[in-house]
Amino acid sequence: MRTYVRVGIALLSPFRIGGWLTHDDAANRARTVRDPANEDRPFVPSTGLAGSLRAHAGAKAEELFGPPQDGELTASPWWVLGTRLSDDVTIVQRGQTPINQGRRVAASRGFRTSDEVLPGGTGKPDLYLYLSSDRPPTTLLDVLATWRPSVGGGITSGLGDAEVVQVHFKTFETSSATGLLDLVRNNEAGPARIDALLANADTLTLKQEPPSLVLQATFLVDDLLVADRDDPMWRQAAWFHGSAWKGLLRSRVTYIARCLDLPCCPVPGEDDGTTESWTGCGKCPVCAVFGSADSGQGCWSFSCSEQVHDPNAVQTRHRTAIDRFTGGYRAGALFEEQTLPSHELTLTVHWARKPDEHDPDISWVPRALVRALGDLDDGIIGLGGRTGSGLGRIRVDDLELGLRAENDSSAAPTGIIAGLAAGPADTAMIKTLPVKEPADV
Ligand SMILES: [Zn+2]
Numbered sequence: 297m298r299t300y301v302r303v304g305i306a307l308l309s310p311f312r313i314g315g316w317l318t319h320d321d322a323a324n325r326a327r328t329v330r331d332p333a334n335e336d337r338p339f340v341p342s343t344g345l346a347g348s349l350r351a352h353a354g355a356k357a358e359e360l361f362g363p364p365q366d367g368e369l370t371a372s373p374w375w376v377l378g379t380r381l382s383d384d385v386t387i388v389q390r391g392q393t394p395i396n397q398g399r400r401v402a403a404s405r406g407f408r409t410s411d412e413v414l415p416g417g418t419g420k421p422d423l424y425l426y427l428s429s430d431r432p433p434t435t436l437l438d439v440l441a442t443w444r445p446s447v448g449g450g451i452t453s454g455l456g457d458a459e460v461v462q463v464h465f466k467t468f469e470t471s472s473a474t475g476l477l478d479l480v481r482n483n484e485a486g487p488a489r490i491d492a493l494l495a496n497a498d499t500l501t502l503k504q505e506p507p508s509l510v511l512q513a514t515f516l517v518d519d520l521l522v523a524d525r526d527d528p529m530w531r532q533a534a535w536f537h538g539s540a541w542k543g544l545l546r547s548r549v550t551y552i553a554r555c556l557d558l559p560c561c562p563v564p565g566e567d568d569g570t571t572e573s574w575t576g577c578g579k580c581p582v583c584a585v586f587g588s589a590d591s592g593q594g595c596w597s598f599s600c601s602e603q604v605h606d607p608n609a610v611q612t613r614h615r616t617a618i619d620r621f622t623g624g625y626r627a628g629a630l631f632e633e634q635t636l637p638s639h640e641l642t643l644t645v646h647w648a649r650k651p652d653e654h655d656p657d658i659s660w661v662p663r664a665l666v667r668a669l670g671d672l673d674d675g676i677i678g679l680g681g682r683t684g685s686g687l688g689r690i691r692v693d694d695l696e697l698g699l700r701a702e703n704d705s706s707a708a709p710t711g712i713i714a715g716l717a718a719g720p721a722d723t724a725m726i727k728t729l730p731v732k733e734p735a736d737v
Pocket of ligand 1: 562577579
């Protein structure tokens with residue numbers, strides 16, 4: 297008996313695999329893994345997906361993929377044959393600037409570019425995973441029906457979000473002449489061979505549940521500063537990045553915590569040289585939720601928001617720098633500013649992992665996050681560049697609250713904020729909700 301399974305995966309956000317390769321300017325450039333046969337094409341090693349599938353299989357992991365590596369080595373009942381990426385996905389380069397946490401401005405060093413692989417946006421799967429075994433597929437199909445894969449790193453900044461959109465499977469009886477003939481009468485090679493074998497294969501009915509929600513907010517954004525509208529990269533990848541949401545909201549939540557004397561990272565020292573490489577203290581509730589180099593992955597994941605990217609909608613305004621000495625216009629200092637008119641952006645925050653016993657109490661952080669949204673709504677903070685001159689104003693239009701991570705499906709659901717039900721919430725609440733619970737005051 298020989299079973300083949302093909303899993304079609306749709307990318308919901310850009311992804312990047314691997315990090316710093318040996319390269320001339322390796323310090324400033326992160327490259328995603330490339331196809332060994334074609335340097336211009338991205339590649340997804342099957343090991344990462346196999347690991348994600350194994351983790352999802354839970355108690356069925358040994359039955360499907362054999363005992364863990366530290367035990368006796370035996371062949372895995374299921375073989376991961378490999379992956380194939382659609383021709384429609386493309387690699388783009390994105391620039392990133394770290395923030396100097398001491399001064400709260402862009403750091404003077406450390407600008408770097410990194411590769412990101414963009415989804416094809418064709419409505420067809422972007423990535424295929426091929427598996428094979430000499431067993432029937434029943435157990436594997438059970439696991440695949442609810443699997444939510446992630447591709448590469450950066451999942452808490454919205455990278456590598458993906459979902460299974462189709463599963464095809466077929467079993468050939470090698471003990472019968474027709475089954476054997478079907479298998480060998482195929483003169484294709486590699487993925488094409490399995491694609492040919494899976495023509496007219498059965499499809500699995502998927503039973504996916506979206507990841508557990510922390511909060512979802514829809515904003516109306518005015519005059520968001522955009523990169524050059526003629527830049528093909530911007531036309532192709534108009535994402536407001538999860539890392540930008542995360543950076544902005546982390547900074548505001550930390551500020552709120554300091555004002556209210558709640559436990560959070562200490563202010564990094566100005567002159568001990570740590571401000572530029574600072575990534576959080578690793579011990580406080582803010583680090584538990586947003587992550588840090590010491591404590592690792594945070595509990596929450598911030599989605600990338602798809603932006604309007606119609607070049608015709610971009611408005612151009614000419615501005616002139618002021619000569620601080622004469623108070624007049626400075627000659628030769630006319631510059632162009634490109635902004636997007638009012639449009640909607642949706643931010644989704646969901647649970648990337650549950651808090652464990654090593655994590656501090658994070659119960660006040662959702663309230664502080666909602667309060668930070670209130671500060672955005674009030675115009676105290678803005679989105680994107682040049683907020684100081686009035687760009688990137690935000691109004692919160694719609695808000696939905698999620699559930700606590702430890703929510704038990706058999707008991708009554710517990711909302712992310714004590715005393716408030718999960719589901720659509722009154723947006724006016726973002727300005728009146730106390731951050732400290734009455735018990736803390
Ligand atoms: Zn911290």
